[in-house]
Amino acid sequence: MFLINCPYCGERDQSEFTAGGEAHIVRPKQPTELSDNQWAEFLFMRKNIKGVQFERWNHTHGCRKWFNMVRDTSNDKIYAVYKMGEKPPIK
Amino acid sequence: MNKNLRIANNKFIDQTTRISFKFDGKTLYGFKGDTLASALLANNIHLVGRSFKYHRPRGIMGCGSEEPNAIVQVGNDASMTEPNSRATEIELYEGLEVSSQNCWPSVNFDVGAVNNFFSPLIPAAFYYKTFMWPTNFWKLYEFFIRKSAGLGKSPTEPDKDIYDHRYLHCEVLVVGGGISGIMAAKTAAKNSLNTVLIDDKNILGGTTLFQENECFKINNSYSNDWLKKEIESLKSLKNLTIKKRTSLAAYHSYNYLLARENLTDHLDLNEKKDKIRQRLWKIRAKKVIIATGAMERPLIFNNNDRPGIILSYSVKKYIDYYGVKCGQKVSLFTNNDTAYETAISLSNSGVSVNSVVDIRDKTNSLIVKQAEKLGIKIHWKSSVVNTNGYKKINSIEIMKLSDDGTAVVEKKIKEKCDCLGISGGWTPRVHLFTQSGGKLKFRDEGNVFLPDKTELDQISIGSCNGDFELDEVIKNSINLTNKFLKVSNNDYENLEIVSSKEIDKKNIWLLPSDKPFGKTKAFLDFQNDSTANDIKLALREGFKSIEHVKRYTTTGMATDQGKLSNMHALGIIAETTGVKIGKLGTTTFRPPYTPLTFGTIVGRNVGEFFDVIRKTPMHDWHIENKAEFENVGQWKRAWYYPINNENMHEAVQRESKAARDSAGILDASTLGKIDIQGSDSSEFLNRVYTNAWSKLDIGKCRYGLMLNEDGMVYDDGVTTRLSENHYLMTTTTGGAANVLSKLEDYLQTEWPELDVYLTSVTDHYGTVSICGPNSKKILSKVIPNLDLSNKEFPHMSFKNALIDNIRCRVMRISFTGEHSYEINIQSSFAKSVWEKCFEAGKEFNITPYGTETMHLLRAEKGFIIAGQDTDGTMTPVDLQMDWIISKKKYDFIGKRSLYRSDTIREDRKQLVGLLTEDPKEILEEGAQIVAEPNKQPIEMLGHVTSSYFSPNLNKSIAIAVVKNGKKLKGQKMFVPMRNKTINVTITDTVFLDKENKRLNA
The missing domain is CATH 3.50.50.60 (FAD/NAD(P)-binding domain)
Structure with a gap:
C-alpha cells in the first residue's frame, strides 16, 4: 500500500487510485493507414518490466484525473508523478 | 490451585483476586494477571494438547506468541468459539472456557496416539507418497484425510462479536515495549515527535521487567527497577500514545502497518457484551523503530x-x-x-x-x-x-x-x-523487517539473521538487531535512535551499566x-x-x-x-x-505475524455493510407490490411481480402479455445516465459511437453502439440531443461506471483538445417507462397539454414537459418494440410520477413488469443485451448490425479493428435466432449448438445466449451465436442435452413485428 502524490490533490493512499497500464502509448492519429501488424502493436503490445516502468494512473476515488507515474515495479518506489501531456521529468 | 506451586510474594499477580475458569470441563482457579498457561501450570497441568501427526502428549513450551504446543479451543458457543488460541497469550478472565485440540476422546486418553507407534511408517510426505495410487481411490482417501486434517474446530455460525477498523498517523511508531522500545519512544516523544508505542502484552517492559539479578544493574539499581521508573516516566509525555495488547500483524511498503488491538478478550465474560472485541489499526508512520526483541x-x-x-x-x-x-x-x-x-x-x-x-x-x-x-x-x-x-x-x-x-x-x-x-x-524477531521488504544478513556469532538493507525509513534496535547483552542493548539502542531521529536525550547520557557478558x-x-x-x-x-x-x-x-x-x-x-x-x-x-x-537464506516471513481473526480483517464490513446496495426512488413501491428482486451490479431491480402464488414463469407470461396487449410500466431508473456538455459534444459522440452523430437534430434520440479499441461491442444505449451542445447518454445498468471511466480516459489522454464535460447523473433522475398500445392514452392523462401525435412527437424523439409543475424529460423510445415513453424526472419526484402513471393506467390494466419480462419482450423483438448476447468477442458485424457502422466517418473507437484479418473472417460466430421444432420446448441458455450430433468428437458451433417462451407468439424463441450463422438461415441444427437432443432451426433474430408497426403506432 503505497502513497501516491496526485499532481492535482497531493499525497493520498494507493487505495484511492487505479493503475491504467503502460504510459506514453499514443493512439495513432490515422489508424486506417496502418497495417494489421502496426495496429496490433498499438493495440496489444504492453511492457511488463521488473524495474522502472512508466505507467498511467487514475485518481479514481478523488479528482478522477489521469496522470503518469514512474515506478519501480520491484519495490514500488515512485520516482516521478506528472500530468498527462507533460514530458517525463526523468528518462 | 496447587499451593506448593505458587510463591507467595509476587509483584505482578494480584493474589487477592481469584478467577475461576474451565479447562476440558473441569473448573480450576487462577489469579488476576495470569495467562491461561500460567494458571494451568499453577494447577500442575502441563499436558494441554496432542501433536498433529503422532498425537504425542504436548505441554506448554513458552510464554508468548511463539508458543507451538499449548494451542486451545476457546469457548464452545457455535458462533464465538475460536480454535488455535495460544494459552500463553490468553489472559485469564472469569468465565473462560477452553478445551484441548486434536485429541479424542480426551487429552489424557487419545485414540490417535496409536500413530506414535506407527511413526516409522509415517515419514515426511507420507500422504504425498501413499495416496497417489490407484488414482481413482482418491475419493475414498479424501474422506479420511479431511477428517484428520486441521487443528481445532471452526465456529459454525456467524460471529456475534463487533470488530472495528481505524486509521492512525504518526511521526514515529515504535513496535515493542521492551527496554529498547521504551527508551526509543521516550527519546522520540521528548523531542516533540508525535509517537506511538505498541506492545502485544498487557504491560510494558519485555523480559527486562522480571530480570532482577545482581549481574544486571543500571545506575546501581537492578535493571528491572530502573526500567520500571522509565516506564513510569512515560506517563508525563504529551506526544506519546501507548497501545498495549496491540500486536503488529503486518508491515507493508511505505511504512503502512496493520496492528490488531485486543479490547475485550481479557474482560470477564459478562463485561464483554456489546463492546468492540478487536480493532485493526491501519497505521501510516513517517518513521518506524522496530524493537521486537528475540525469541529463545x-x-x-x-x-x-x-x-x-x-x-x-x-x-x-x-x-x-x-x-x-x-x-x-x-x-x-x-x-x-x-x-x-x-x-x-x-x-x-x-x-x-x-x-x-x-x-x-x-x-x-x-x-x-x-x-x-x-x-x-x-x-x-x-x-x-x-x-x-x-x-x-x-x-x-x-x-x-x-x-x-x-x-x-x-x-x-x-x-x-x-x-x-x-x-x-x-533468534532475533526479524519478521516485520522482512515483511517490509528488508534484506537480511547472517552473523556467525550467535548464528543469527539480522536486518541489513531496507528501502524504508526504519531501524531495528535491541535484540531484534542482534544485541543480546544488556549494556549493548542500551548503548546501541540509544545511539541508533538518536542518529535515526536526528535528536538526543540527555536522560541516557553516562549510564552506569553492570552486565554479565557471555x-x-x-x-x-x-x-x-x-x-x-x-x-x-x-x-x-x-x-x-x-x-x-x-x-x-x-x-x-x-x-x-x-x-x-x-x-x-x-x-x-x-x-x-x-x-x-x-x-x-x-x-x-x-x-x-x-x-x-x-x-x-531463509523462507519468506509473511503477514500476519500472529494469526488474525477474520472478524478483525473485515471489521464493520459485514452484513448490509459488506457492499453498497443501490435502490431506485421507486424501491418502496416495488416492495409494497410484492416484487421479487434481482441483483444487477449493486442495484436491486424489480425482477417480477407475482400475484397469488404465481411462480416466476407464470408472472412473466402474464406481465409480457399485458405489456403488448394494453400497457406495462417498468422502473428503468438504474440505466446509466451521462450528461454530456460542451461545444465538441457532437464530435465526441462521433468518435465514441460507431454511427454518425453530427446530423442528429435537437430533440431527437439515437441508438448507439460503443466498441472497444479491439472492435468488440462494449456497451449500447440511446443518446438524446437536448440542445445544441448538450446530450444525455444512457448506458447499460452494469456498464455505467466503466463507460464513464472509459470516456473520461479518452477525453483526458487522447483528445484533450475536445471541449466536452461528462457528469454522471444516474442517481439524479428516476426513469418511469410505460409501454404498450395504451401508453399514449395514459401519458396524455398524466401530461394533458403535451401533443403526443406522431407528427409532433414521433418515435426516437424527446420533449421537455411539466408534471405538477415539475420539469421532466419525456423520450419516446422503446426497448420492447411497443409504442413506449420514458419519463426522466428528478429522483425525489420519481416515485410520485410512477404512482401517477400507475393510477392513470388503471383503466387500461397497466401492469408493472420487472427485468425478466423486459428481457423477454426485447428478445421477441431481437434487441440484444450487451453482456448477455455479447461477451467481448462479438463485433457489430457478428451481431448482424452492419447498418450501425458509419462508412463515412474517418475514425471511431474500434474502427480499425473491424477489418483486421481475424475480424473480417466470414465464418465467425454470428448472432442468429433459433426456433425449436417443438414450440413448447424451451432451450437452456448456454446450451451448445451442433450440426452433427452423432459425430465424434462433436463440433460445437455455438451456444444459446437468450431463451424464453413467448406468450405473444405462443412458442419458444431463442437468440444464439453460431459459427457462420449468417449463411445458415433456415438450416436445421441440434442442441444436445443430458438426456435428449433438441431439434432447432436457425432463423432471423426478429421474431415479432418485423415492420415496426407497433413502435410507430
Missing part, C-alpha cells in the same frame, strides 16, 4: 517434546513474573548463559535445581560464577541424550559430549526431574544421542510434528532448497509459522549439505 530457541535432542520441557527463559518468567513454579525439581539444558539466570531465579525462590547441563566446555562469566556460588551443579560439555515420562517428563539422561560434538561418550547419568528448561540461544559460545544444531539416529525422535516443528529425521530424509530424497524442504516436511508451516523451528531446520540442512546458512 529450543534445543534439538531425542524426545525433546515431552510435557514439562519448557524454554528456559519462560520457566524464569513463570517463576519471577507469575509466581508459578513449573516444577519442584527442575533441570536445565543450555548452550548459553541465559539459562543461569533461570537457575538463579529458581534457586532464590526455593525451587530445587538439579543441575544445569551445558554443552560448552567451561565458562567463567559473571552469571555462571554466581550460579556456582549458589551451589548449582553444572554438567559441562554434556548433553541430554533422552528424556523419559509419557504425559509428563520424569527424568533425563545425560552424557558427555565428544570433543567435536558429534557423539556422546562415557557413562550415562540418569537424573530425576519434573521440569526441564531448555535454551538454544536467541564469553564462550557453542552451538550444535542437532545434538547427538547414544541411540542410532534413525531411532531417535528429535522434534523441530512441534506443532506440525516434523523431526530432524524428516529433514534428513527430504535431503536424501533430493530436496535442496529450503523452500522445498519446508513444504515437503511441513516444517514451519503450522499456525506458529515455524517461529521456533526455522533456524534449526536451516542449521541441520546447512550441516548435512555443507552449504553455509547465510547462503541457504
Whole structure:
C-alpha cells in the first residue's frame, strides 16, 4: 500500500487510485493507414518490466484525473508523478 | 490451585483476586494477571494438547506468541468459539472456557496416539507418497484425510462479536515495549515527535521487567527497577500514545502497518457484551523503530517434546513474573548463559535445581560464577541424550559430549526431574523487517539473521538487531535512535551499566544421542510434528532448497509459522549439505505475524455493510407490490411481480402479455445516465459511437453502439440531443461506471483538445417507462397539454414537459418494440410520477413488469443485451448490425479493428435466432449448438445466449451465436442435452413485428 502524490490533490493512499497500464502509448492519429501488424502493436503490445516502468494512473476515488507515474515495479518506489501531456521529468 | 506451586510474594499477580475458569470441563482457579498457561501450570497441568501427526502428549513450551504446543479451543458457543488460541497469550478472565485440540476422546486418553507407534511408517510426505495410487481411490482417501486434517474446530455460525477498523498517523511508531522500545519512544516523544508505542502484552517492559539479578544493574539499581521508573516516566509525555495488547500483524511498503488491538478478550465474560472485541489499526508512520526483541530457541535432542520441557527463559518468567513454579525439581539444558539466570531465579525462590547441563566446555562469566556460588551443579560439555515420562517428563539422561560434538561418550547419568528448561540461544524477531521488504544478513556469532538493507525509513534496535547483552542493548539502542531521529536525550547520557557478558559460545544444531539416529525422535516443528529425521530424509530424497524442504516436511508451516523451528531446520540442512546458512537464506516471513481473526480483517464490513446496495426512488413501491428482486451490479431491480402464488414463469407470461396487449410500466431508473456538455459534444459522440452523430437534430434520440479499441461491442444505449451542445447518454445498468471511466480516459489522454464535460447523473433522475398500445392514452392523462401525435412527437424523439409543475424529460423510445415513453424526472419526484402513471393506467390494466419480462419482450423483438448476447468477442458485424457502422466517418473507437484479418473472417460466430421444432420446448441458455450430433468428437458451433417462451407468439424463441450463422438461415441444427437432443432451426433474430408497426403506432 503505497502513497501516491496526485499532481492535482497531493499525497493520498494507493487505495484511492487505479493503475491504467503502460504510459506514453499514443493512439495513432490515422489508424486506417496502418497495417494489421502496426495496429496490433498499438493495440496489444504492453511492457511488463521488473524495474522502472512508466505507467498511467487514475485518481479514481478523488479528482478522477489521469496522470503518469514512474515506478519501480520491484519495490514500488515512485520516482516521478506528472500530468498527462507533460514530458517525463526523468528518462 | 496447587499451593506448593505458587510463591507467595509476587509483584505482578494480584493474589487477592481469584478467577475461576474451565479447562476440558473441569473448573480450576487462577489469579488476576495470569495467562491461561500460567494458571494451568499453577494447577500442575502441563499436558494441554496432542501433536498433529503422532498425537504425542504436548505441554506448554513458552510464554508468548511463539508458543507451538499449548494451542486451545476457546469457548464452545457455535458462533464465538475460536480454535488455535495460544494459552500463553490468553489472559485469564472469569468465565473462560477452553478445551484441548486434536485429541479424542480426551487429552489424557487419545485414540490417535496409536500413530506414535506407527511413526516409522509415517515419514515426511507420507500422504504425498501413499495416496497417489490407484488414482481413482482418491475419493475414498479424501474422506479420511479431511477428517484428520486441521487443528481445532471452526465456529459454525456467524460471529456475534463487533470488530472495528481505524486509521492512525504518526511521526514515529515504535513496535515493542521492551527496554529498547521504551527508551526509543521516550527519546522520540521528548523531542516533540508525535509517537506511538505498541506492545502485544498487557504491560510494558519485555523480559527486562522480571530480570532482577545482581549481574544486571543500571545506575546501581537492578535493571528491572530502573526500567520500571522509565516506564513510569512515560506517563508525563504529551506526544506519546501507548497501545498495549496491540500486536503488529503486518508491515507493508511505505511504512503502512496493520496492528490488531485486543479490547475485550481479557474482560470477564459478562463485561464483554456489546463492546468492540478487536480493532485493526491501519497505521501510516513517517518513521518506524522496530524493537521486537528475540525469541529463545529450543534445543534439538531425542524426545525433546515431552510435557514439562519448557524454554528456559519462560520457566524464569513463570517463576519471577507469575509466581508459578513449573516444577519442584527442575533441570536445565543450555548452550548459553541465559539459562543461569533461570537457575538463579529458581534457586532464590526455593525451587530445587538439579543441575544445569551445558554443552560448552567451561565458562567463567559473571552469571555462571554466581550460579556456582549458589551451589548449582553444572554438567559441562554434556548433553541430554533422552528424556523419559509419557504425559509428563520424569527424568533425563545425560552424557558427555565428544570433543567435536558429534557423539556422546562415557557413562550415562540418569537424573530425576519434573521440569526441564531448555535454551538454544536467541533468534532475533526479524519478521516485520522482512515483511517490509528488508534484506537480511547472517552473523556467525550467535548464528543469527539480522536486518541489513531496507528501502524504508526504519531501524531495528535491541535484540531484534542482534544485541543480546544488556549494556549493548542500551548503548546501541540509544545511539541508533538518536542518529535515526536526528535528536538526543540527555536522560541516557553516562549510564552506569553492570552486565554479565557471555564469553564462550557453542552451538550444535542437532545434538547427538547414544541411540542410532534413525531411532531417535528429535522434534523441530512441534506443532506440525516434523523431526530432524524428516529433514534428513527430504535431503536424501533430493530436496535442496529450503523452500522445498519446508513444504515437503511441513516444517514451519503450522499456525506458529515455524517461529521456533526455522533456524534449526536451516542449521541441520546447512550441516548435512555443507552449504553455509547465510547462503541457504531463509523462507519468506509473511503477514500476519500472529494469526488474525477474520472478524478483525473485515471489521464493520459485514452484513448490509459488506457492499453498497443501490435502490431506485421507486424501491418502496416495488416492495409494497410484492416484487421479487434481482441483483444487477449493486442495484436491486424489480425482477417480477407475482400475484397469488404465481411462480416466476407464470408472472412473466402474464406481465409480457399485458405489456403488448394494453400497457406495462417498468422502473428503468438504474440505466446509466451521462450528461454530456460542451461545444465538441457532437464530435465526441462521433468518435465514441460507431454511427454518425453530427446530423442528429435537437430533440431527437439515437441508438448507439460503443466498441472497444479491439472492435468488440462494449456497451449500447440511446443518446438524446437536448440542445445544441448538450446530450444525455444512457448506458447499460452494469456498464455505467466503466463507460464513464472509459470516456473520461479518452477525453483526458487522447483528445484533450475536445471541449466536452461528462457528469454522471444516474442517481439524479428516476426513469418511469410505460409501454404498450395504451401508453399514449395514459401519458396524455398524466401530461394533458403535451401533443403526443406522431407528427409532433414521433418515435426516437424527446420533449421537455411539466408534471405538477415539475420539469421532466419525456423520450419516446422503446426497448420492447411497443409504442413506449420514458419519463426522466428528478429522483425525489420519481416515485410520485410512477404512482401517477400507475393510477392513470388503471383503466387500461397497466401492469408493472420487472427485468425478466423486459428481457423477454426485447428478445421477441431481437434487441440484444450487451453482456448477455455479447461477451467481448462479438463485433457489430457478428451481431448482424452492419447498418450501425458509419462508412463515412474517418475514425471511431474500434474502427480499425473491424477489418483486421481475424475480424473480417466470414465464418465467425454470428448472432442468429433459433426456433425449436417443438414450440413448447424451451432451450437452456448456454446450451451448445451442433450440426452433427452423432459425430465424434462433436463440433460445437455455438451456444444459446437468450431463451424464453413467448406468450405473444405462443412458442419458444431463442437468440444464439453460431459459427457462420449468417449463411445458415433456415438450416436445421441440434442442441444436445443430458438426456435428449433438441431439434432447432436457425432463423432471423426478429421474431415479432418485423415492420415496426407497433413502435410507430
